[in-house]
Amino acid sequence: MKKIIFLLLVFSSMHVISQQNVKGIITDKHGTPILIETNISIKGTDKKTLTDYKAEYSITANKSDVLVFAHPGYQSQEIKVGDKNVINVVLERETIQRNGPHKVVFIIVDGISTDMYYKANTPYLDAISKDGAFTEAYVGGKRGTYSETPTISAVGYNSLLTGTWVNKHNVYWNSILNPNYNYPTVFRLLKDSFPNKKTAIYSTWLDNRTKLVGEGLEATGNIKVDYHFDGLELNEELYPHDDQKKYLKRIDAEVARTAATHIYEEGPDLSWVYLEHTDDMGHLYGDSKQLYEAISYEDALIGLIWDATKLREEKTGENWLVIITTDHGRRPIDGKHHGYQSYRERSTWIALSKPIENTYFKNNKVSIVDIFPTITDYMGIPIPQHVAYELDGVSLTNTVDAFNLEATCYNGKYLNAKWLTESKNNEQAKIFISYSNNKKEGGIDNYKQIGEIDVQKRAFNAQINPPKKCKYAKLVLETKNHTINTWIKIKP
Incomplete structure (x- = not known):
């Protein structure tokens, strides 16, 4: 009986001696620590741990053990411990087509x-x-x-x-x-x-x-x-x-x-x-x-x-x-x-x-x-x-047909407008003008179309007829995908 107990103690101590502490950090492909808890487990066992707030972990394992690294949205990895005391892991994002909102x-x-x-x-x-x-x-x-x-x-x-x-x-x-x-x-x-x-x-x-x-x-x-x-x-x-x-x-x-x-x-x-x-x-x-x-x-x-x-x-x-x-x-x-x-x-x-x-x-x-x-x-x-005609920006995710609209008025009646383009498409754009700014008070501005032009022309000239006391007018260029606008000084 004593011999059996002795042998059990020997095998137990050998098992403890064969174990080692393994530590490391979990990052993505850019070297950025993956902050929210990554699961590190020993394959085939219930033993596991999680990374801390620095994306670091520590676990005790045998040389023959295989560590499994898993994080939602990333591809899991399995790495055998061997003689390694430090195992840093780079997880790759999963490529998933999402159809949700x-x-x-x-x-x-x-x-x-x-x-x-x-x-x-x-x-x-x-x-x-x-x-x-x-x-x-x-x-x-x-x-x-x-x-x-x-x-x-x-x-x-x-x-x-x-x-x-x-x-x-x-x-x-x-x-x-x-x-x-x-x-x-x-x-x-x-x-x-x-x-x-x-x-x-x-x-x-x-x-x-x-x-x-x-x-x-x-x-x-x-x-x-x-x-x-x-x-x-x-x-x-x-x-x-x-x-x-x-x-x-x-x-x-x-x-x-x-x-x-x-x-x-x-x-x-x-x-x-x-x-x-x-x-x-x-x-x-x-x-x-x-x-x-x-x-x-x-x-x-x-x-x-x-x-x-x-x-x-x-x-x-x-x-x-x-x-x-x-x-x-x-x-x-x-x-x-x-x-x-x-x-x-x-x-x-x-x-x-x-x-x-x-x-x-x-x-x-x-x-x-x-x-x-x-x-x-x-x-x-x-x-x-009425909101779109006032927006001063354009979408960064949609096609931008024209941008940076500027306009001047000469002698109170000659309009010159110009803009820039990135797209090479020959789309027709409509040009509207309003001599009021009722929007400021919650009202509606009356826009009148004064022309239509290929957006690639990047310029438009027209003769306008503003009211006598008009100091500013609002000009809108409306393309297939969006609108841009500017204010025009009519009188100095």
Whole structure:
């Protein structure tokens, strides 16, 4: 009996000795850690573990064991342990055709100029851009013209939400004193056409929902956001305010975590995530280590939300488009403030989680107002004519027939219009003019067709007959796929 016990102890100790600790990190093909828990199991057993928040794992295994690495949306891998103590794994995305509804989450991360984006460590934004698309962009309207727009936070948000510059949406400052709700937000347009579709806002600033979207206001048709997580900055008991704005960093983390969880579990059709920490570090420190660390911090939060959309796609078959952008750049001299029209303050960027094929996106600097029609195009939201005629952007996912419409009027009656094209198609375009701006007050403008021309001509001349007291006219070029517009100064 003693001999049997002795032999069992020997075999048991040999088994323990043959075991070894194996650790590693799980990344995608771009080298980006896969944040949400990856399952690592020993094949043929019940033993398993999960990666931590750094996408790292540790497991005890025998040399003869085979580790199985599995993550939703990625191809599983099996690797024999052998003599290896470190096994880092690169998982490849599964290629799946999804036929579910198209859904969008757009993320505004505050105050990161293009040069700062390039300098910062942003592995998740880099991975999103490689899987999808990235482009430099601008805010601020057309410098020196009627549409010149302050490079200020709320102003930029509303340019995205309405697809218009400040001369239309009328938000000139963060105080948001008198928004012109006659230019509807993309949330209102969605609800007008599809009242049963769900919306969500996850934000470090309450005014985004209550003032910009205008929830519950008569002027916005009493629009209701179906789910919101915001207003935490007003709770000073849970988030005591400090001079270094650390409380807003904490709130950003809560906002991102809540957004990721709610998107994965409920899948609202249209969502907005707003993160503020980077702008605070910019105002406090300007071009600094603190600001670049903040950019990397926000990048990790963006990665969390992106992972949630991928898991949601895997679970439901839905098609998710993630759009990430910023609202303004920063002052050239030190990176601290913003609001004016310098190149750096106007210089922004846009990242999308889906590849973009149109040549306008690839060959031109796009703008924040292009996001509105991109969302409506991707989600199939119809745009009424009176809204379309006012939009200052074009879709980044659809064919762009013409862009950058400009027009001048000589001697109060001779019109000269010109535009640019990317498509080589010889499509007929219609040209309309209105001598009123009733839209500003919620009315209807009377547009009259004054011509039709091959869009490839890129120019149009006509004699017009404006009313005697008319100072400005509105010109619209309507093509097969979209419209573009400009204002014309009739009298000096």
